[in-house]
Amino acid sequence: MRVDGAVYTAFINDTQVASYTDPQPQATGRIQLGSSFDFVDFDNLAVTTIPGSLPYATDLIDNMHQRSWKDGSPVLRFNQKWQHLDGQGMYVYKRSVSTSTGAGASLSLDFDGTGATCSVPQTARPRWT
DSSP states (O other): OEEETTEEEEEETTEEEEEEEOSSOOOSOSSOOOOOSSOOOOOSOOOOOOTTOOOSOSOOOBTTBOBOTTTOOBSEEEOTTEEEEOSOOTTSGGGOEEEEOSTTOOEEEOOSSSOOOOOOOTTOOOOBO
């Protein structure tokens, strides 16, 4: 499988068998393997960059790791109106979730780059500061 921007191409034994261009590509979760808590084994799996393509993201900050991988400084800063839970179900990314507890919840993020992506349910739209 090759994903380059909005173009998804499937191969079997290095022969292209299908291609699809997504008119509204998903902006988060570009690579994810999921399983239950049972034993799972992957064989001959490699995740590699596509030569010449720009990286989609250079840093991943999630509910389980809210600090910089480089120096440990806070990257996501939540006020007291948030609840952070880990150990969630297998369909929750990294099995963790941060939920606002009411009006006045705020989250701030400083970054160098051209954009930031936030994955949230349709009913909860963040206000970035």
